[in-house]
Amino acid sequence: MKQKAVWACTLLLAGLSIGAAQATDLTVRVDAREVARKRVHTELTLAVKPGPLTLVYAKWMPGEHGPTGPLESMIGLEIKANGERLTWSRDPLDMYALRVAVPRGVNHLDVSMESGLATEGAGSTAAPTSSAQLAIVSWNQFLLFPKGVDADKVSVSATIIAPADWTVVCALESKASPGGAYEFESSTVAQLIDSPVQMGLYAKLIELKGSEPHADLTHRLSIMADSAAALALPGGLAQGYSRLVAESGALFGSRMYRHYTWLLSLSDHIAHFGLEHHESSDDRTDENALSEADLRMGIAGLLGHEYVHSWNGKYRRPKGLLSPDYQKPMDGSLLWVYEGMTQFWGAILPTRAGLITPEYFRDTLAGWAGHFDTEPGARWRPMADTAVAAQVLYGAPDAWEASRRSVDYYEASVFLWLDVDAELRARSQGRITLDDYVRRFYAGASGAPQVKPYVEQDVYDTLATVAPGDWRRFIHRHVDPTGTTALLGALERTGWKLVYSAETNAYVEARQKRKKQTNRQWSIGLILDKDAKIIDAIEDCAAARAGASPGMSVIAVNGQRFTAKVLDAAITEAQNTRRPIALLVENSDYYRTLSVEYYDGPRYPHLVRIEGRLDTLSAVFSPRVQ
């Protein structure tokens, strides 16, 4: 009710000139009419008191788990008090903090900021967020606010002006004014940053069917793309996502949002990832991703993952990952819960909903298990360290990734949670499963977003209420050691084991297609990009033993110009002839032929049933809602 009262007040003020008394602590007006040329103009009005003031730009970003606020996008700044320009200076020890002296008698500052958005392949920390036809505006990029405040306590009135004819969608309610400006419902800085705006020329909004609990809540799938053709929806898509909503309700038993909107952006010119929010998610993938069945299953995994975060990550969040002022450094120790359990349910729920087939789910699991099975990095870096070091690993280059290890807690934890599920089933003759734990850990009153922080012991205490036992010890068998003993053992407890064969893996194929890579990590041990540059060479595999390494380019295979097909033919031929494969590689302008001694033919990971063992894996992904 309080928000509604302030909202009415803000609407009245919108007609007054900037500089009038503020009903809110902060007014932000983003002019994104030039977003297609990657330039944005912002005007801020901040309520202040006279004296020294430090303004900050959001640094530690929720969901990105690192100091990733794209500060370099600031390309112009002017701070004024009563029309007079003030001088400002940067804190020499904190790049995100700007100091200014507020003159006597001044109660607000007018800030004008210019932003130059990231371009493709620029190598900056910021990822491209806009194309010629669409953009995702993340408010954190256009805000300055006083240092040391809890962003949840700073009230804000926000407006955005989009390019003419573009559709604007956001989890916050908005009202369009005649000048093309969208005025959003009154919020706080934290709520605003948690509610990115999707805008674009080609847009489609799909209302999904609600489900218990709270069947009246609105769920929307907002799709924007670089072309009208990319918006063509395959039959059954809306029904599939409505089932996902139903399966999430059956699992969690609560809904921690007032409404939920997936902001799905389809473009080959923006960075591809998903970012979770309480009431929406920013989901980005290829322009053609809706047109092919395997890519659609990839989208289901992405949308499932970000949706699960509304409960796991946004509502229940590790205490160490809270940064109320976006300046407090984050502690990623529990990312194997925050991201790992999300990755688990983000794959399981779409499979329960029928958006992912059981075969594709098993190939996905095989791809992940196979990755860890060959990854040299798992031999020296424990999964726990991939979480703690996340803030470095997210931005690390692809070169040497297999040896370095990446943010492996996503997929490695899936096996951890499968193990917990199998253990719960084993202790209860199948009566208790991980679903029961979830129902307890994420319990709460449905409705407006809230955060309920937790510490590691809370996970074990809740597990113990479901089934008594030393859960810390059980789980740390996965988290602390190096190697893959616990991971592959967990898979086998579900009644399936990892094998390799010449048959391709659907998940690996789809991933290669999406990333435009040639992945032969399980045979000769190479992953190549679309230009045949070696992204990574698995140390100890045949190609690396022959001298291949990241950064080199493969020019020819057995004397023939490289293509994936030519390489595959050579791998098969070597199996028959037992003669080494000749790889002509270029290394910083010099050519060399490597003799790759690999004779085991094409090799891809798969899961096969273990005869006589109970198939609990299929029980995990079977639908709960009929």
Ligand SMILES: [Zn+2]
């Ligand atoms: Zn995530």
